[in-house]
Amino acid sequence: MTSLILLSPAKLNLFLHITGRRADGYHNLQTFFQLLDYGDTLSFSTRADGKITLAPEIPGVAFEQNLIIKAARALEPYKSADAGVDIQLEKRLPMGGGIGGGSSNAATTLVALNHLWGCGLDKNQLQAIGLTLGADVPVFINAQTAWAEGVGEQLQAIEMQPKWFLVIQPDCHVSTAEIFSHKDLTRDTSAIKVAAFLERGGQNDCEALVRKLYPQVDNALIWLQKFDRNARMTGTGACVFASFESAETARNVQAQLPKDLPGFVAQGVNQSPLYKLLPSN
Numbered sequence: 581m582t583s584l585i586l587l588s589p590a591k592l593n594l595f596l597h598i599t600g601r602r603a604d605g606y607h608n609l610q611t612f613f614q615l616l617d618y619g620d621t622l623s624f625s626t627r628a629d630g631k632i633t634l635a636p637e638i639p640g641v642a643f644e645q646n647l648i649i650k651a652a653r654a655l656e657p658y659k660s661a662d663a664g665v666d667i668q669l670e671k672r673l674p675m676g677g678g679i680g681g682g683s684s685n686a687a688t689t690l691v692a693l694n695h696l697w698g699c700g701l702d703k704n705q706l707q708a709i710g711l712t713l714g715a716d717v718p719v720f721i722n723a724q725t726a727w728a729e730g731v732g733e734q735l736q737a738i739e740m741q742p743k744w745f746l747v748i749q750p751d752c753h754v755s756t757a758e759i760f761s762h763k764d765l766t767r768d769t770s771a772i773k774v775a776a777f778l779e780r781g782g783q784n785d786c787e788a789l790v791r792k793l794y795p796q797v798d799n800a801l802i803w804l805q806k807f808d809r810n811a812r813m814t815g816t817g818a819c820v821f822a823s824f825e826s827a828e829t830a831r832n833v834q835a836q837l838p839k840d841l842p843g844f845v846a847q848g849v850n851q852s853p854l855y856k857l858l859p860s861n
Contacts, residue, residue, distance in 0.1 A: 582626045584696060588688040589619035589852045590679040591719065592745060592814045592821055595782030597769040606715070606731045607760060610771060610782075612738075613719045613726050616745065618846035619684060622648070623668040624692045631664040638671070647682045647713055651689035654709050658699035665693060672844075676753035678815030680720065686713045687720030691854045702859050707733065716815075723855040725848065727774050738774070739850050744830040747814075747821045748804060748843040750796035754817040759786050762793075781810065790817040800841060807833045823848075 594612040601607050632652045637643055644650070648667060667689070673681030687710055694701050701709075703721065710717030715732040724737040759765060766785040776782075790813060791798040797813060800820050804811040808822035824830040830845045837843055 582696070584624045584692050584857075586622050586624075586688050586692055587617075587619050587853050588622050588673075588681075588684045589720070589849075590616045590673050590681065590684065590747070590846065591716070592616065592679065592747070592848075593784065595777060595812075596784045596786060596815065597772065597782055598765065598767050598785045599769055599771050601767050602731075607767065608730065609728075609732060610777075611728050611732060612777060612782075613716075613728055613732075613735075614740065614745075614848050615720075615723075615725045615850070615852050616679075616747075616846040617849050618672070618844055620673050620681060621670040622685065622688050622692070623670075624689075624696055625666045625668075626696050627664040627666060628662050629664050630662050632667070633665070634667045634669065636669065638669075638675075647686040648689050650713055651686040651710075652693055654713065655690065655693050655697065655699055655701075658701060659693075659697040663697045665696065674749050674819070676755065676817075677749055677819040678754065678756075678813065678817045679747065679819050680716050680815070683714045683716035684720045686710065687717050688854060690717075691721060691723075691857050694859070695857050700859075706858075720852070720854070721858075723852040723858060725850045727777070736774070737850075740848060743823045743825065743848050744827045744845060745821050745823050745848060746804070746830045746834050746843055746845055747819050748800050748837065748841050750794070750800040750818045750820070751840060752794050752796040752818050754790055754794060754797070756816045759790060759816040762789055764789050764792075784813050786816045787813045794818060803838065803841070 707718040811822035
């Protein structure tokens with residue numbers, strides 16, 4: 581095989597509890613990652629001159645700082661010298677949205693190139709490399725909707741009943757670093773069990789702070805909670821979401837969105853397409 585075209589899916593944090601701050605500055609958390617059937621599309625075509633290309637480049641992001649390129653570079657020690665790749669990106673997921681666009685792109689690149697280049701790394705090795713690129717990368721490599729702890733890398737796959745989600749993108753870019761370093765962030769939520777989340781749900785500990793700092797997020801949630809009182813923010817924002825039992829209901833609400841609030845409807849999935857490409861451990 582010399583080429584692949586893959587969905588690089590979005591994720592939602594159905595809840596996000598921050599249970600403490602670690603000595604290395606990272607935070608311990610509990611969350612539930614719900615994968616969606618919507619995302620970016622990445623196309624990979626191998627080449628035999630060792631070069632790595634990406635088109636189009638993302639405005640404002642230096643080529644070597646793009647997580648796609650960082651992921652490809654991370655596999656260079658495991659490939660043959662003449663193995664290269666042309667990567668084409670069709671971008672749908674917003675940056676700074678809390679739905680994992682960059683992390684998902686990195687994970688898709690690691691799994692795809694491990695396969696195309698014959699690097700021979702197993703899933704655990706790929707996840708370890710992914711964690712060096714970002715805390716959310718391992719869940720996308722694992723390719724399964726999952727309960728997560730630690731910094732988000734301790735994963736337990738859980739099968740969820742299918743639901744449809746309306747995801748709204750407020751007109752702002754929320755910096756994850758800004759939120760996790762803010763003095764007013766809640767960092768002492770008590771840990772819960774999986775059963776407690778499945779029975780009662782949970783909150784997003786970043787939401788109150790982001791709503792205070794970014795009125796656009798607050799306004800989007802006020803609007804969305806008219807249709808789903810449990811609507812919430814994903815990750816550190818800016819995207820917010822509501823869940824529905826049918827695509828029709830979700831699309832009916834989408835049709836009522838104000839013109840300044842773009843959004844999309846997607847179904848929750850228990851596995852992403854990457855799952856079929858994963859080597860066994």
